[in-house]
Amino acid sequence: MKFVNSNKEKIKEYNKEHKLKYYIDTMGCQMNENDSLKYAGIFESMGFEKGTEADSNFYLFNTCCVRENAENTLFGRLGYLKQKKLKGKDIYIAVVGCMSQQRHILEKIKQSYKFVDIVLGTGSMSLFPDKVYKILINNKKEIEYVDVGNEIEEEVPIIYEDKYKASVSIIYGCNNFCSYCIVPYVRGRERSRKPEDIISDITRLAKKGYKEIMLLGQNVNSYGNDFKEKKYGFPDLLKDIEKIDGIEIIRFMSPHPKDFKDDLIEVIKNSKKIARQIHLPLQSGSTKILKDMNRKYTKEDFLNIVEKLKKADENISISTDIIVGFPGETNEDFNDTLDVVKKVKFDQIYMFIYSKRVGTKAAKMEDNTPNEEKVRRLETLKKVYEEQLPYNNEKMIGKVYKVLVEGKSKNNDKLYTGRTSQNKVVIFEADEKDIGRLKNIIIDSQHLWYLKGRIIDN
Template sequence: LNPDLILGLTGCLGQQEGEKLLKRMPYLDFVMGPDQVEGIAQAVDRVRNTGKSFVWTGFDQEKVYSIPELSGDLPKAPGPSAFVNIIKGCDKFCTFCIVPFTRGREKSREPEELFEEIRHLVNHGAKEIILLGQNVNSYGKRGLKNPMPFHELLYRVAEIPGVQRLRFTTSHPNDFTRDTIRAYRDLDILVNHLHLPVQSGNNQVLRAMRRDHTIEEYLDLLAELKSEVPGISLSTDIIVGFPGETDEAFEDTLKIMEEVGYSSSFMFAYSPRPGTPANELPDLVPEETKKRRLQETISLQSRQTEQQGQSFIGKNVEVLIEGRSSKPGYIFKGRNPQYWNVNMQGGEGILKAGETVNVQVEQVSGHSLNGKAIV
C-alpha cells in the first residue's frame, strides 16, 4: 500500500537484540538503540540513500546528554501537555531490569538547554510540562558544566513564564529528597501527584530486587510528603511473583497498597529478562500463582480507585483540556492536578484545548471522572 514507507524499531529491545531483530523481522529498515534516537533523521536518510537495512546501537561516550539542534527539531504544535527529557540511563541496577544494560549510565542534559526547550514549547502552546527520565531525581548528579540538583531544576522551570502546570516521572525512593518534598510545598504549579514505584511491600523481596531501601524508609518518605502536601495523589509500580516471593511476602504488598492508598498502579506479574541478574535467581514462583496474585492486586487497586473516585462526585475539579473526548456523549477530555482523566460535557464552541476549566464531577468510571464543564 505504501512502498515508500520506512519502518524502524528503536529502544531497549533494539539495543539488546540488534541483528536478531532484522532476521526475525526482515521488513524493518533499521534497528536503533536508545542512544541513537536523536539521530533518527540520519537513519531515515541512510535508508533512502542506500536502500539497505542496518543496525545502529552502542552507547555514546559523552558524559552529558544533549539534544543540540533545538530550533529545527522541536514540535511547532506540541499540544497543551508536553514531555521534556531531562536525563537518560540508569545507575540503579535493579535485578529485574534491563535498562542499565540497554540505556547505559545516567546522563543529564544541561539546564540551559532544557530551559530553551521549555520556553519554545510554551511559546508554541504548551501549558503543562512533564519532565521525563528513568530516574528524574538523579538529575544533575554528575557531568554537567553547570551542576544543578533536581529540586533546584523544579524551581527554575517554575520561573519560566507561561508554564501553568509542572509534573515529573519517574522517581526512585532512594533519590527522592526532602528538598523535593519542599518544592511540592512551595511551588503552586507543581501539581499534587507523585508516581513513586514501590515494586513490593516486603523487605526480603526488595533486597532480592536490589532496590536498596526498606519498606519502612519508603513509608516514612510518603508520611513526610503527605504532611507537607495534604491531598497529594500517589501512584506506583508493583511486581508480583518475583523469585522467592512467598504468600506472606505477597500479603505484605497488599498491606502496603491499603496503607498508602494509591489512586492507580501499574501492576505486573514478574517475567524473566535475559541478561538481568534476576534471571539467575532460584525459587521461581509458579505461573498460576503469579496470575492469581496479579488478579488480587488488580482487584484491590480497582476497589481503591473506585473509592477515591467517589470522593470527587459533586465536587468541582480543575481540568486542563487536552483535546476531544472519545467517550460518547462527552465533548472534551483532560486531567485534573491529581492526574485523573476527566471527560466533560458542555463548552462546545466556547472552550478549546489548552484552556483550564472547572468541571463538576457526576460519575466515576475506573480512573476517569465524568462531568459538566462550568462555563
C-alpha cells in the same frame, strides 16, 4: 552535542520525486514515545509525509525490551512487512530503540530478518539520517552495533501530536541496576541535560501555547548528580521551570523512592504548578524482596515518603508500579505488598507479573513460584485495588478542581474531557473554544475510572 543532519536537503530533494511516507510503531515507555516524536521530526524535516500502517513506505519500529513478549511482537510485525516487501513494493524498515541495543537481537536480525534495512540502538539518533540517505540513494544497508556513549543529542527536531501538553526529557540512562531491569544495559549511564537547554525548550513550548509539561527520565530525581562543575539538582530545576510564564502544570515521571528527599517534597509543597499527582514506583511491599531487587529502600521508607507527601498536601494522589511474583516472593512477601496497597490507597497501579530479562541479575535467581500462583496474586492485587478505588474519588465529590480541557469525549461528542491535577479523568459539558484552557470544574459523581463534573466559571 548539537543534532546535525547534513543529508536533509538531499533526502528532501529525493522525496520531491518519490513522495515517501513514514510510519512509526512505538513500544514501551514514555521515554520511547518521546523518542518517536523526535524520529517523526527527523522524517518530516527530510520531506517524508506521515502515513498510515497500510500506505507507508518507511516503517520504523521503536522497540522496548522491558517485557518478554515484546520480542515476539516485533518479529511478528517484521514477518508481516516481509510479505509486503516481497511483493516488490518500495518498503524500507528500521528497528531502533532498546531492543536493538542488545547484541543478540542484532545478530538475530542479521541472520533471520535480512530484509531489515537499518538497526540503530538508543542514543544514536544523529546517525539515522545518514543511514536513511545510504539506503535510499546508495541502496546500502546499515546494520552495526553502536555503543550508547555519553553524548546528549540536543536540538533534534520534534513533532508533538498534542497542542497543549508536551513531554521533555531531562535525563537519559540509569545508574541503579535494579536486579530485574534491563534499562541500564540498553540506555547507558545517567546523563543530565543542561538546565539552560531544558528551560529554553520549555520556554519555546510555552510561547507556542503549551500549558502542561511532563518531565521525563528513567530516574528524574537523580537529575544533576552527574554535574561536575555545579550543584544543581531536580528540586532546583523544578523551581526554575515554575518561573516560566504560560506553563500551568508540571508533571514528572518517574522518580525513584530512594532519591525522594525532603527538599523535593518541600518544592512540591510550595509549588503552584507541580501536579498534585506523584508516580512513586513501589515494585514490592516486602523489604526482603526490595533488597533482592536492589531498590535501596524498605517498606517503611516508602510509607514514610507517602506520609510526608500527604502531609505536604492531602490532595496529592499517588500512582505506582508493582511487580508480582519476583523470584523468591513468598505469600508473606506478597501480603506485605497488599498491606502497602491498603495503607496508601493508590489512585493508579500499573501491575505486572515478573518477566525475566536475559542479562539481568534476577534472571539467574531461583524462581520456584508456579505461574498459576503468580496469576492468582495478580488477580488478588487487582481486586484489592479496584475495591478501594472509590475511596479517593468520593473525597473529590463536591470540590472544585482546575482541569485542562483536552478535547471531546471519545464516546459522546457533546461531552468534553480533561484531567485534574491529580491526573483523574473528568467528563463535563463544555464548548469547542474551551479546548486548551484551564477551567474550574465541580465534581458531581465518580465512576471508578472517571469523574463527572460541571464547569463553574464562565
